[in-house]
Amino acid sequence: MRRFATAFRVELKRIVNDRAYLAIITVLPAVALLFFYCYFSGSGVEQLPIVVVDNSSSSLSERLVNMIDATRSVSVDYKATDQSEAMALINSGKAYAAVVIPADFERNILRGEQAVVALYNSGANISTNGFIEKDIATVVATFSAGIELNRGRTMAQIMPIRLNRRVLFNPYLNYGYYLAPCFMPMMVMIFTVLATVMATAERRTESLAQLMGRVAPTTIAMSIFAILMLLIIFRAIGTPLRGSATMIVAATLLLIAVYQTVALLFVGVTHSRHLALSLGGGYSVVAFTLSGLTFPTMAMALPLRALSYLFPFTYYMEIVVDQALRGASWEVSMARIGYMSLFLLLPALIYRRL
């Protein structure tokens, strides 16, 4: 215990005397969390600018354009006279999509013939693409059904099968609810790895107690930031927390401990502060892609899927998804807590090299 206390005190002195080391366990994590808080305080994907080419300019086409403009995700910000003008607006980044209404739009409807509205969606950004596609397709279907009802047809004739969409776990389809619990732990994880390397690299370790004393300031600082982060995610941003809060807190604290041991592994293997920082940093940055949150691991090629399970962050994200969004019981996450804990044994491999 005395060795631990001495090492802890010496480490605190080192931290205070080293601006960069001090920054990564105080100011920079705070700035990073503040950034994500501001980033997710926006309105979400709403009012995406699109361009309309209304070749019909009739009262019916005007009504359709107004209906499109009234949707949540789309805002008709531009009217173009022809298609090439509309394409130029898309290419210059001003509009995400173009809706083209043909000249015979109203005439066809009045004659009882089919009118076709064309939607040209950019596709370059799949997140905007999906929202625009869904909202405009829905508006056109509603508009079309209105006309057919006027013609005396019943809903069963217009649409024999209605699809009833039930959104499980994230009913508002809010990207923030889904991305905040992923990006913010990434930040804590990166700083944990860097600070642990700073505490241990290129120094001789005399005892386990001394090693613990050196890494303890990082553990404490990052645990405080982790709690702050969870408050921001679940209170300030408002991500639902349907499952066990205890489990999420436990998993987050475990994540910090696990990434500290991973950092020790890099230190033990490289014996160089530069190298351990670069490799440890790289390992933590890559974790996001492989965690499967944005692009699901199930869809990855097999080697990548296997690789993803060498990153504790993958298990952590699954625990967060299960507990926060899906409202699973805490037992569901115990196996993943177990897998994550296995990483705690890593330093045993290289303890003698530290």
Added chain:
Amino acid sequence: MIRQIISIAGRELRLILKGGGVALVMLLAPIIYATIYSAGYAEQVAHKVPIAIIDHSDSHSSRQVAILLDTAPELEIKYSVADIQCAKQLLLQRKIYGIVEIPSLYERRLLRGEQAVISVYCDASYFLMYRQVFQGVARVISTINSSKTEPQAVLCSSHTLFNPALGYGTFIMPAVLLVILQQTGLIAIGMLGGIWRQRGLYGKYSPLAVVVAKMVVYSAIYALIAGYILALHYQIFGYPMRGSLLSVVAVVVPYILSFSLLGIALSTLFRRPESAILSLLWTSIPVLLLSGASLPAEAFPRWLYIVGKVVPSSSAAGAYIRIETMGATIAEVRSEIMWLWAEVVIYGALAVAAIKKRMPGRTTKSRTSYP
């Protein structure tokens, strides 16, 4: 002056190659990161997402729906279960990502000419899975509908202009690759700045010569790396390359110059090489998000987007995507190119001023620095 520049450039190259950590970050890291990220997204879309079906109707018509769902490219019916509780258990175990429920009166209602309802439960905890399941089911249902009815009064014919498969890699990787170039550049240049301060090199040359020499060396190196990533790597992973070479160069040249100069200005702040890694590593994800290339700029606060414009990648990513993915011309990305050149001038001036500040006032060669 010219001699100074050549001598600084020579020294810088030696530092990069012999400095141990620097070469790893500057030369290898961009290629390693680019490969891992691209490989992770190489499958582009989730095919055959497993779903469960609850068929209360158990009739000819409902089985027809099941067959059509199973043949859709997005979907695969992995389980047929009795009730929603069973299906939700499978969902929690990540064995399925969606549930389709057909009510018991399904066939009878269809035969009677009444509207039938099919429910789809989509798992929105994974957005890509959500999209695949919902779109797959919606398309199948609308195909069945149109086979049973007269043509709709108004049809929406939807065309996806670029990235028609809606691939995730094609969507996100162009921006990620540009951000990788800039972030590894800023860190590596910052590490070199740390070495300069440790060794007290700043006092030996005129600030302008230092900036010019460093800029030439870094730009040359990053031109090569960008050449590899934006041409060869791009081709290996099949990302769209619709832009002309000239328009690509028109964006990439001021981009490399501006982040190199920003890097030189920032590098004067670091007392040791590792300070650059410690201070800058975490910024990669915020920088990527600020470009508006993943979530659109409309989704986060306007002021944050404007502040984000100080980072060269914020302008370059959007312009590059529009050129290569969408085939935009130079004129269509003019405002971004102008902004990048403005950043070249501003960060160039800042770099000279910052290095002037590091001059030790001709008295001492080295200042206190940490070991």
